[in-house]
Amino acid sequence: MIDAYRNTSKKVGMPPGSLIHVGDFNEEDTRISVIDYGSIDVEEPSVETVEDLLKFREKDSITWVCLEGLKNVEITELIGKYFDIHPLVLEDILNTHQRPKFEEYDDYLYIVLKGLSLGEEGVEADEFNVDYEQISILVFNDFVFTFKEWKDELFLPLIQRIRTSTGRIRSLGSDYLTYAILDSIVDQNFVLLDSMDERIDVIEAELLSDPTSNTLVSIQHLKRELINIRRSTSPQRELLSAILRSDHKLIGEKTHIYFRDVFDHVLRISESVDSYRDMLAGLLDIYVSSVSNKMNEVMKILTVFASIFIPLTFIAGIYGMNFEYMPELRWKWSYPILWVVFITLPVVLVTYFKKKKWL
Structure with a gap:
């Protein structure tokens, strides 16, 4: 107009x-x-x-x-x-x-x-x-x-x-x-x-x-x-x-x-x-x-994944160092034990997050 x-x-x-x-x-x-x-x-x-x-x-x-x-x-x-x-x-x-x-x-x-x-x-x-x-x-x-x-x-x-x-x-x-x-x-x-009232109702439903x-x-x-x-x-x-x-x-x-x-x-x-x-x-x-809440939900999921992989990355980083004297490298069960830790740690963290109602 x-x-x-x-x-x-x-x-x-x-x-x-x-x-x-x-x-x-x-x-x-x-x-x-x-x-x-x-x-x-x-x-x-x-x-x-x-x-x-x-x-x-x-x-x-x-x-x-x-x-x-x-x-x-x-x-x-x-x-x-x-x-x-x-x-x-x-x-x-x-x-x-x-x-x-x-x-x-x-x-x-x-x-x-x-x-x-x-x-x-x-x-x-x-x-x-x-x-x-x-x-x-x-x-x-x-x-x-x-x-x-x-x-x-x-x-x-x-x-x-x-x-x-x-x-x-x-x-x-x-x-x-x-x-x-x-x-x-x-x-x-x-x-x-x-008609405007009906249109507003439609938009309100879309927002929710x-x-x-x-x-x-x-x-x-x-x-x-x-x-x-x-x-x-x-x-x-x-x-x-x-x-x-x-x-x-x-x-x-x-x-x-x-x-x-x-x-x-x-x-x-x-x-x-x-x-x-x-x-x-x-x-x-x-x-x-x-939109802000939607972004927060995405950021929450990404943060949870990052929190889970941080300790795993830390462990992998330690055993990825090239030192000659690392006794765990010569142990017979080192590799299976490490995988048990890798699996157990995320389960424990997810359980803890749910208990705190972060998920």
Whole structure:
């Protein structure tokens, strides 16, 4: 994720409000999907151009416009033109390396945060890889715009609720829809952390059984991903706090309790990330201890062998000297006796080591 900032150099020297897409994901086509609903009916019209959205302004309903793919800058520029959005907001939407934040304007609200999901490559390779997507939300009185970097099914459960439900989401305004969108994005982090928890359990089992250099690589990989996750999720607490403190006319009293619920989820995620960081630090310590213990076991075996052969080498060294007067060299049973000593001495030493629990 640190490397993601390399593309920001595209904007160097350009005036504020210059619209240029800065991001690592370039969807060739921008998909515009619309769902217009009220308490009675739901409509999902096919929309080809931004001008097609203008007819929904005359309706007494909530219109949710979702744009997936930001490479086509002209579409974002036209939305800004027809809905009177500040150029700096449009610039932030297209620059996908924003810090999560909440901004208030006279007629609309601007929210930006990161959507996190488990990468498909990580699932296939049984590894933990995270995809980071910037999601921008513009909230009007009867319109909500979401700008996403790529096409996926993140909001599909929410769309299904709008289609089938006749309850709260269909009867309340754009602020409740905004809550539901934020809730969908934040809750995705729980799925991600569950996957991380499973991966940590696997690494912990490896550490207790047979740690290898690959285990250390996995721990370091998880630590880097966790740093990036923390960088993306920690500012969400400030974002939700700002929403809860806001007295903007677009945020109704009734929806404050729902935003508090999202805030609680963000706190739980933040606490989980901190606990996983401590767990990974502990796993790294366990790995170092395991490798050290393994080395100690090897050194213990080598020391035992050296201790056994030291006296044997000493005896062999004595009788290997070239002195003329060594009476034992002329004894008839010297050689068999020496072999008895060679065999008995290691047995005695091994028995002694076991008694002392050194083996």
